[in-house]
Amino acid sequence: xxxxxxxxxxxxxxxxxxxxxxxxxxxxxxxxxxxxxxxxxxxxxxxxxxxxxxxxxxxxxxxxxxxxxxxxxxxxxxxxxxxxxxxxxxxxxxxxxxxxxxxxxxxxxxxxxxxxxxxxxxxxxxxxxxxxxxxxxxxxxxxxxxxxxxxxxxxxxxxxxxxxxxxxxxxxxxxxxxxxxxxxxxxxxxxxxxxxxxxxxxxxxxxxxxxxxxxxxxxxxxxxxxxxxxxxxxxxxxxxxxxxxxxxxxxxxxxxxxxxxxxxxxxxxxxxxxxxxxxxxxxxxxxxxxxxxxxxxxxxxxxxxxxxxxxxxxxxxxxxxxxxxxxxxxxxxxxxxxxxxxxxxxxxxxxxxxxxxxxxxxxxxxxxxxxxxxxxxxxxxxxxxxxxxxxxxxxxxxxxxxxxxxxxxxxxxxxxxxxxxxxxxxxxxxxxxxxxxxxxxxxx
Ligand SMILES: Nc1ncnc2c1ncn2[C@@H]1O[C@H](COP(=O)(O)OP(=O)(O)O)[C@@H](O)[C@H]1O
Ligand SMILES: N[C@@H](CCC(=O)OP(=O)(O)O)C(=O)O
Numbered sequence: 001x002x003x004x005x006x007x008x009x010x011x012x013x014x015x016x017x018x019x020x021x022x023x024x025x026x027x028x029x030x031x032x033x034x035x036x037x038x039x040x041x042x043x044x045x046x047x048x049x050x051x052x053x054x055x056x057x058x059x060x061x062x063x064x065x066x067x068x069x070x071x072x073x074x075x076x077x078x079x080x081x082x083x084x085x086x087x088x089x090x091x092x093x094x095x096x097x098x099x100x101x102x103x104x105x106x107x108x109x110x111x112x113x114x115x116x117x118x119x120x121x122x123x124x125x126x127x128x129x130x131x132x133x134x135x136x137x138x139x140x141x142x143x144x145x146x147x148x149x150x151x152x153x154x155x156x157x158x159x160x161x162x163x164x165x166x167x168x169x170x171x172x173x174x175x176x177x178x179x180x181x182x183x184x185x186x187x188x189x190x191x192x193x194x195x196x197x198x199x200x201x202x203x204x205x206x207x208x209x210x211x212x213x214x215x216x217x218x219x220x221x222x223x224x225x226x227x228x229x230x231x232x233x234x235x236x237x238x239x240x241x242x243x244x245x246x247x248x249x250x251x252x253x254x255x256x257x258x259x260x261x262x263x264x265x266x267x268x269x270x271x272x273x274x275x276x277x278x279x280x281x282x283x284x285x286x287x288x289x290x291x292x293x294x295x296x297x298x299x300x301x302x303x304x305x306x307x308x309x310x311x312x313x314x315x316x317x318x319x320x321x322x323x324x325x326x327x328x329x330x331x332x333x334x335x336x337x338x339x340x341x342x343x344x345x346x347x348x349x350x351x352x353x354x355x356x357x358x359x360x361x362x363x364x365x366x367x368x369x370x371x372x373x374x375x376x377x378x379x380x381x382x383x384x385x386x387x388x389x390x391x392x393x394x395x396x397x398x399x400x401x402x403x404x405x406x407x408x409x410x411x412x413x414x415x416x417x418x419x420x421x422x423x424x425x426x427x428x429x430x431x432x433x434x435x436x437x438x439x440x441x442x443x444x
Contacts (some may be wrong), residue, residue: 017057020179027225031069053257067094067098112142120160123286148171163226165182166230166237169238187251189231208382239271283341291318292316293330299313311357312357314353314372315354317349323345324341
């Protein structure tokens with residue numbers, strides 16, 4: 001299989017053939033519906049594959065769902081409750097049971113397991129993001145297998161990933177993974193749900209997600225969340241971060257080794273040639289609070305001419321967001337093609353929608369160039385070059401370099417500490433600064 005190019009791979013002092021691999025296991029693959037128990041044979045086989053990959057020198061991280069589903073089974077509930085507090089309580093019950101088996105099985109295979117529970121704010125704040133990356137580096141350097149889940153029990157609604165497909169893509173982005181395998185109860189993405197439509201056919205390779213025509217409208221299993229929709233969202237994030245995402249079946253975990261060897265199984269999403277680095281990579285992990293739809297002209301300016309977003313091209317504003325929140329940038333049909341940090345809140349963007357810069361002062365009562373999203377705060381999810389230069393003030397050292405340093409027992413360079421005090425919120429564009437000055441002057 002063609003290797004994924006990575007700018008930090010060369011910096012890894014260990015063999016370049018050592019891959020960073022994230023394996024996400026869905027609830028549907030972890031529970032045995034017939035007996036209402038954990039699917040121990042499936043879990044053991046997956047752990048054996050992890051052992052084989054580890055023995056080859058690869059770094060493996062497991063993202064495991066199942067806390068809520070297993071919690072339900074432990075209490076004999078026949079379906080997931082809908083109340084958040086109940087799901088959180090069940091996650092607490094299920095997670096400990098799940099981890100006990102991961103620990104036992106991995107231990108029996110000669111591996112040490114570690115647990116990482118994350119919430120969205122752990123990644124949305126860049127200093128916490130760097131900190132999480134450093135922790136993963138140490139866990140991998142110690143030779144452990146991190147088992148990751150969302151910290152369901154404490155996360156409040158707006159700080160939840162909500163599904164582990166997204167979480168696994170965020171983790172893959174964070175650790176600069178080469179591969180993300182989404183193991184589920186179907187063997188591939190199909191043109192339609194194969195459990196409902198017998199004429200559905202598998203899709204083996206996806207080069208460009210935006211031109212994909214698969215019906216993913218039906219939800220998945222009784223226990224899983226999101227079905228294929230969240231897997232496609234994960235694919236957009238992972239491929240933009242330069243990671244090859246593969247949807248494959250948990251019924252044959254050995255398939256992972258075969259796929260790495262070049263076999264065509266499952267659905268492979270080809271990573272973008274130009275993977276996002278540094279701050280732009282981090283942007284992919286910031287929670288999205290809303291969406292801005294734009295006309296073809298604005299999309300062309302952003303995608304092909306590497307411009308910032310201005311109000312004149314905006315045709316629709318979705319959701320409520322604050323200034324400096326991350327938003328999806330969508331084409332005129334609502335398809336997401338980029339993400340960025342908005343300089344204005346959703347009400348202001350709505351007020352400015354479709355307006356030329358010259359009209360804004362009269363509309364808002366202060367002078368602004370109306371730059372909604374600065375180019376530097378914008379990450380493209382489509383193929384193409386992004387020529388915007390990275391901010392040199394942000395550390396570029398990736399996990400691979402840090403892992404190499406750690407393995408070589410070199411002292412850390414303090415990049416994370418340097419990053420800490422400087423919040424991304426302090427990095428507003430000129431428009432934001434002008435807006436703030438204007439509001440200060442008006443005593444707002
Ligand atoms: N186009 C499609 N191709 C394949 N599966 C689909 C499609 N649309 C919906 N599905 C459903 O997605 C399910 C897998 O998603 P989900 O239940 O969330 O699994 P997991 O718990 O593994 O994340 C499958 O069982 C299938 O019913
Ligand atoms: N954190 C939740 C994840 C729920 C979830 O995304 O489930 P799935 O769709 O099966 O991956 C849990 O452990 O139950």
